[in-house]
Amino acid sequence: MGLLAAGIGAGIVAIGAGIGIGMIGKAATESIARQPEASGDIRGAMILTAAFIEGVALLGAVICILLALNIQIG
Amino acid sequence: MIQTLRRLVLLLLFIATNTSQVFSADDAKDEPVIDVVGTLADHDYFKAFGMKLYLPRILFWSDASGASQFGVYASTKSAIKSGDFVDQDHALVPADGGVVTFDMSITSHLIYFWFGMGSVVLLTIVASRRYRKGVGVYVAPKGPWQNIFEILFVFIRDEVARANIDKHKADRYVPYLFTVFMGIASMNLFGLLPWAATATADLTVTGTLALFTFFITQFSGTKDYWGHIFWFPGVPTGVKFLMIFVEVIGLFTKPFALAIRLFANMLSGKIMIIVVLGLIFIFAEAFGAVAGYGVSVISVALTATLYALKAFVALLQAYIFSLLSAVFIGMAAESHHHEGDEDHAMELSH
Numbered sequence: 001m002g003l004l005a006a007g008i009g010a011g012i013v014a015i016g017a018g019i020g021i022g023m024i025g026k027a028a029t030e031s032i033a034r035q036p037e038a039s040g041d042i043r044g045a046m047i048l049t050a051a052f053i054e055g056v057a058l059l060g061a062v063i064c065i066l067l068a069l070n071i072q073i074g
Numbered sequence: 075m076i077q078t079l080r081r082l083v084l085l086l087l088f089i090a091t092n093t094s095q096v097f098s099a100d101d102a103k104d105e106p107v108i109d110v111v112g113t114l115a116d117h118d119y120f121k122a123f124g125m126k127l128y129l130p131r132i133l134f135w136s137d138a139s140g141a142s143q144f145g146v147y148a149s150t151k152s153a154i155k156s157g158d159f160v161d162q163d164h165a166l167v168p169a170d171g172g173v174v175t176f177d178m179s180i181t182s183h184l185i186y187f188w189f190g191m192g193s194v195v196l197l198t199i200v201a202s203r204r205y206r207k208g209v210g211v212y213v214a215p216k217g218p219w220q221n222i223f224e225i226l227f228v229f230i231r232d233e234v235a236r237a238n239i240d241k242h243k244a245d246r247y248v249p250y251l252f253t254v255f256m257g258i259a260s261m262n263l264f265g266l267l268p269w270a271a272t273a274t275a276d277l278t279v280t281g282t283l284a285l286f287t288f289f290i291t292q293f294s295g296t297k298d299y300w301g302h303i304f305w306f307p308g309v310p311t312g313v314k315f316l317m318i319f320v321e322v323i324g325l326f327t328k329p330f331a332l333a334i335r336l337f338a339n340m341l342s343g344k345i346m347i348i349v350v351l352g353l354i355f356i357f358a359e360a361f362g363a364v365a366g367y368g369v370s371v372i373s374v375a376l377t378a379t380l381y382a383l384k385a386f387v388a389l390l391q392a393y394i395f396s397l398l399s400a401v402f403i404g405m406a407a408e409s410h411h412h413e414g415d416e417d418h419a420m421e422l423s424h
Contacts, residue, residue, distance in 0.1 A: 051394045058338030
């Protein structure tokens, strides 16, 4: 059961993070295309926001790893 | 909710500190094909070029009568040989029935932490000597190392510190941000060596670094910063009390997320490489040696790609850690003197 839950959880985490980072990428490329001279600032903001999403996604991934490895705590 | 959070923190601390002890118990029963966790866990030896150097154990424990004891041993084996400790599921337990209160042992992750920080110190001392002589001040910087140092230092100063922290205060935080960036980057890059351990794939290491950022953020907090936390401006009084809880929790989630992000990134990179390489042995076990050889072609190519990605992520995560540290410090050190500025401007215009 733990393995099944970990697998489903990892999939959902990947979907969520994928949508989030995809939207950032879309917005960033659109705004760079609209205003190429601001590409440096946009890239910085993009990496920063992607890092926040990644942090949440990795938190989910860590829980999935813990589930898969079946770690018990008292 | 809070209990769930606490449990999660406990779990993560548990996996970061105790993995070797927990999983070696399972290994005895049925040996797995690939020991994923064993390669990620902290060890009591330093491994290089196929040699194992056992590291000293420094332990505080309270014996059966409750009195605290202290002991330094050359290795785990000599701690057992001295008769003070017995081996229980690969964990040291005092022989007289006491409990280990504090384990200060030098471990492989700590060694690589020292390597990482040592390389920063070395690089900085060499560079500062050059600058004192005037190389790079009056004439152009000389040699690849000084050029790389200058590129990185100027990058951290301009793009990370000055871009996110109040102009007058930014330079004060450059040494910390540079140390953190270089330290994490070199620890991550040391982790790419095939025999090495990644110190940053350990929650205790990343937690310590995040704790530094936490304390620096709090100590550089201005009146406005604390005002925002304990008496949020511009909302009704009832909401102000609610905001205190939200803001106080926010104080701790920021460094917590910082530690988890770095830890999980480095850990997942390692796990991916081990798993992809492990597929070879899993297939060889399940479908015979030919399948193993067949999979190895794909696995090795994929691992090479992952390795390049890991080298990039190593630098990116160091950048993100220092960038977010700068953003948090910048938010705390910022003083909202907009009204004052406007008054001043009006006075000037009159």
